[in-house]
Amino acid sequence: MSTPSSPAALPPGAVLGIVGGGQLGRMSAVAAAQLGYRTHILTDEPEGPAAQVAHAVTIGAYDDPDALRRFATAVDVVTFEFENISADGLELLASLRPVRPSGHILRISQDRVAEKRFLTEAGIPVAPWREVSTPQDLSVARTDLGLPFILKTTRLGYDGKGQSRIRRDEDMQPAFDTLVPHPLVAEGMVDFACEISVMVARGLDGIAVTFDVTENRHRNGILDLSLAPARVPETIRDDARKIALRIADALDLVGLLGVEMFVDRDGQVLVNEIAPRPHNSGHWTMDACPVDQFAMHVRAVTGLPLPPAARHSDAAMKNLVGPDDMALWPAILATPGLLPHHYGKTEARPGRKMGHVNVLFPAGALPGEFGVDAALGPLAEGYGQQDDPTD
Ligand SMILES: Nc1ncnc2c1ncn2[C@@H]1O[C@H](COP(=O)(O)OP(=O)(O)O)[C@@H](O)[C@H]1O
Ligand SMILES: [Mg+2]
Structure with a gap:
């Protein structure tokens, strides 16, 4: 058959x-x-x-x-x-x-040094970085990168864990001693205008598609809010998608890959890290796209053709983290327009991702910060209210 x-x-x-x-x-x-x-x-x-x-x-x-x-x-x-x-x-x-994706891709994404080496060799722009195995390497990194910089473990980091900001010289030794195992990687601090990401899928036939560029906000090192499409100029979106496609081709990817990027103050796109799997910042596709990132992932790894990564709506995705956000679950369910996704975890530890909520807007009608916030109903931050000194 x-x-x-x-x-x-x-x-x-x-x-x-x-x-x-x-x-x-x-x-x-x-x-x-x-x-x-x-x-x-x-x-x-x-x-x-x-x-x-x-x-x-x-x-x-x-x-x-x-x-x-x-x-x-x-x-x-x-x-x-x-x-x-x-x-x-x-x-x-x-x-x-x-x-699928093949082992060599996992080995690159598991190790920040291998990842940065691969990206650098592929001609993909990244923040300046140095491998740090010894205190001597650390002082070289300090001289080359200047303050502030970030020190990260090469393996097993996630949600901002396994990294330390070096703002003053005195921060260096304690961070070097605390972050294990060595080697570490030191990265120049990017003064970014915003963080964006691109999900790229590539099939067995080498044909690749990219979803629209996503804008990402983090809180306490954890992704908090994603907006699609990212509110950056068209040229930056084009650059980001082209970079994701170049990475997918250079890796000979079969599957799905999330590419996290910074947009710096000059509008340059720098790659932060890659993840050869569905990515938290692609969860908005579940409700805003006819074929979402998970369907695209399954299609790519099972050898099915990849349809266009089309989007029928603008979207915001809000993560539900730890016990505080989950206390709002009944209110979320009772709010029209919120599209909830529960992960089925029983224990709502602080900082643990428990689910997410998508909100859709007509294509082209993604509102500004206040509008997105208002649309989140019980999850709204109440911009402007929290700093009210009379509270
Ligand atoms: N070089 C950098 N310059 C500025 N911010 C950074 C840099 N590296 C990481 N960050 C910030 O820390 C977050 C988490 O870092 P990342 O390297 O993506 O690790 P994780 O594996 O925890 O996602 C990033 O999304 C970004 O907000
Ligand atoms: Mg990251």
Whole structure:
């Protein structure tokens, strides 16, 4: 039986294997089901967000060869929502099943030095950076980059964890001692006008599509709000999409990749980091696009054709973090226009991403800051009110 696309496309009923059991796996599994696929999750969390909606689950550590083998032999293709699997683990998976995106891409994205080296060699603009293995390297970085700069661990950083701002010389040694393991990476502080991101998907046939550029705001190192389309000039949006496409081609990507970028005060786009998987800043696509980032991800890794990454509405996405935002869940549900997505996590620890809410606006009608805030109803920050000294 031929499939609607290339001969390599998986037929309905095939099993998509996802390494990692969090919300990105959950939303990928739902998208896979819509395309007729089953999903098998490898996770160390039996009741986690992805396991709750999957056809099958292998419970095990990501570096346990037995678990990896059982998982791989039960699926038709392997993809990831958790990137930090060991090199050995990757090799084992790749010896058993197609792994998409391929291991070399994961190895680059797992390691900030490898990532910056790859981007620099590919001619992609990044903030100035130095590898820091010793106190001597640190003082070289201090001289070359100037103050302030940022010191980051090369591995396992997320939501702003594993990094430290160096504002004064006295900050250097404590940060160097606290951030482990070494080597670290030192990055020049970008005085950015805004942060943006681009989701790019690339299929088995090498054809790539990019979603519209997203504008991102962080709070306490965690993504708080995404706006689409980003409120930056057309030329900057074009640059950002071209950069994402160049990265996807240079990596020979099969799958989905999120590219985080800074727009500096001169309007130059600098790449911050890449993530070869669905990305938090692409969650607005779930309600504002006919084919969202998760469907695009599933299509890319199962060998289906990629439709245009079209957008029918403007959108804002607000993350629901920790217990405070989840206390508003009933109010969110009761507010027309808020489109809630719950990750099924039971424990609402502070700083933990529990869900998100999308709000749509007619295409071309994304309002300004106050309008977006007002549309968020119970999640509104109340700009202007919080600084009122009479409060
Ligand atoms: N070189 C930099 N200059 C200015 N801000 C930065 C720089 N690096 C990181 N940041 C800020 O810290 C946030 C988190 O850093 P990032 O490298 O993306 O790590 P994470 O893996 O935690 O997302 C960024 O989104 C940005 O707001
Ligand atoms: Mg980041």
